[in-house]
Amino acid sequence: MEGKVVILFDGVCRFCNGSVNFVLRHDKAGRFRFAPLQSEAGQRLMAQHGIDRAKTDSFVLIRDGKPYLKSTAALRVARGLGFPWNLLWAFMIVPASIRNAIYDWIARNRYRWFGKMDACMVPDADMRGKFL
Numbered sequence: 001m002e003g004k005v006v007i008l009f010d011g012v013c014r015f016c017n018g019s020v021n022f023v024l025r026h027d028k029a030g031r032f033r034f035a036p037l038q039s040e041a042g043q044r045l046m047a048q049h050g051i052d053r054a055k056t057d058s059f060v061l062i063r064d065g066k067p068y069l070k071s072t073a074a075l076r077v078a079r080g081l082g083f084p085w086n087l088l089w090a091f092m093i094v095p096a097s098i099r100n101a102i103y104d105w106i107a108r109n110r111y112r113w114f115g116k117m118d119a120c121m122v123p124d125a126d127m128r129g130k131f132l
Helices: 014-026 040-048 070-080 085-093 096-114
Strands: 005-009 032-036 059-063 066-069
Touching (some): 005 014, 005 040, 005 070, 014 096, 032 040, 040 059, 059 070, 066 070, 070 085, 070 096
Antiparallel strands (some): 005 059, 059 066
């Protein structure tokens, strides 16, 4: 996994799955790997990094052995996608308390706004290698 970055996501959230598909389309360097939070790999990584599943249920980025949560995770992903998405990194100047309040609001409402699937997505054969 040298140089690879892992995104843990809510596998039954339609918004989260759409975000994963967006990253898959725009990750030209192929650096991101994925695992649903509900999967064995996702659960193992959460435990390994001491992340409380009760407090984190939507999105985690693990880079160089360090977990990033909420808006910081999302902005780090955008930064890794290259131009023009990396321009979103400028939002890091906004205090984390403000960024995370917006993130939490979206996360709280994601099922109502975007829906929920009955099961985690199953990647097709071309994308299977990007999932843990």
